[in-house]
Amino acid sequence: MKSDQQRLKEILSSPQRSAEDEQWLQSYLESTDATELRELAADIFQDHLQQDKRLSPDTSTRMWDKIRQQVDITATPVLRPYRKYRWMAAAVLVLAALTYPLLRKSQPKPFLAAASTIKPGGNKAVLTLANGAKVLLTDTGNQVIKAGNLAIQQKQGKLEYEGEAHEANAFNELTTPRGGTFQVSFPDGSRVWLNAASSIKYPLKFEGNRTVILTGQAYFExxxxxxxxFIVKVGEMEVRVLGTSFDIMAYKDEQVVNTTLVNGAVKVLQGNTSATLHPGQQSTLNPANGKMEIAIANLENVLAWRNGKFELENTGLPTFLRQLSRWYDIEIAVEAPAEEVAAKKFGGQIGRDMDLHDVIKILDLYGVACKLENRKLTVLSVHS
Incomplete structure (x- = not known):
């Protein structure tokens, strides 16, 4: 007997479906676990991308109507009960598996310049030593970097410091380029993951407070x-911790600085403003006016980058474009009307290991038409 997953994959992958198949699919969508459904739908979607399969327009339209009957996709997701909100994300991804070939047939394809395949980012960084020397760190690197009595081990995408420097005021700085990530472990056992286009400056010897300086985004344990x-300085803001895990997003091209606590406790300070976060909370600081707000965080969304994902649930197009720019090291241009770009929201989750071409296909699925020339991605139009 076929499992539910086998039957679902066969139904979604077939250009022909009976009324019984669609009735079963409707029931399955309403009752299955959303996480399981999202993963399976994503696999099927990838199969369609690679095999260029096509489905009947009326079949896909009927499925779309059934999904809309169950979920009002224009509503604000955060106002919905949790289960239905997750079901909506699953339904959208199933719809992607159903309709992507149809959209490719009925709509103009995104323009991709010849020989312009752009691979995703990876583990790469530059380590600036206390004497100003720079060491290039690559994904496959395995080396020991000597710095006085310190031994700095590079093991692929990770640095490990062994020993402690004797000289005071000696600093190292780890910098990731656009399209790069890296991890560093300090002698005290603390670990930091740097996202793309970020840097962290730290002393070789912690004396008193353990203070580091961050730009960009990093996850701390x-x-x-x-x-x-342990103190993280971001411009005029400080985050003070004893022992905890948290994420700070402080890119210069973002309007706010987000500090998100996973476990433990941290205190966020900016001038006369301060707040103590509890696990699962996020502070949002506007550096321009010093205003700080505290809210419940979506940890899956915040930590998606560290887990190799783009979390798109309720993510706006401008935010996603900035993420793409940093991860694929590309220039972004927008020709579509600003109000349509600002209003566009997404759902679901995709891997950061995808080629940019496949990401553009997904944007096309969501009604965002783009063209790629060399390393410049231009948003031509946005449709609901």
């Missing part, structure tokens, strides 16, 4: 040491 608080 801090080793407990009550006598030596």
């Amino acid at each position: 801090i080793a407990p040491d009550p006598g030596h608080p």
Whole structure:
């Protein structure tokens, strides 16, 4: 007997479906676990991308009508009950598996310049030593970097510091380019993951407070040491911790600085404003006016980059374009009307290991027409 997953994949992959198949599919969509459904639908979607399969327009239209009967996709997702909100994301991805070939047939294809395949980012960075020397770090690198009595081990995408420097005021700086990520482990056991286009400057010897300086985005796992608080400086803002895991997003092209606590406790300070976060909370600071707000965080969304994903649930197009720019090291241009770009929202989740061409196909599915020339991605039009 076929499993439910086998039957679902066969139904969605077939250009012909009976009334019984569609009735079964309707029931399955309403009752299955959304996480399981999203993963399976994403696999099927990838099969369609690679095999260029086509489905009957009226069949896909009927499925779309059934999905809309169950979920009002124009509503604000955060106002919905949790289960139905997750079901909506699953339904949209199933729709992607159903209708992507149809959209490719009925709409103009996104323009892709010849020989312009752009691969996703990977583990790469530059380490600036205390004497100003720069060491290029690559995904496959395995080396020992000597810095006085310190031994810095590079193991692929990770740096590990062994020992402690004797000289005071000696700093290293780890910088990731656009399209790069890297991890660093300090002698005290703390670990930091740097996202693309980011940097962290840190002393080779922690004296008193353990203070580092961040630009861009990083995820921290801090080793407990009550006598030596860990401090992250981001411009005029400070995040003080004892032992905890948290994420800071502080790119210069973003309007706010987000600090998200996974576990433990942190205190966020900016001038006379301060707030103590509890696990699952996020502070949003507007550097322009110093205003800070606290809210419940979507941890899956915040940590998606560290887990190799673009989390698109309720993500706006401008935000997603900035993420693409940093990860694929591309220039973004927008010719579509600004109000349509600002209003566009997404759902679901895709891997950061996809070629840019496949991401453009997904944008096309969501009604965002683009063209790619060399390393410049232009948004031509946006449709609901």
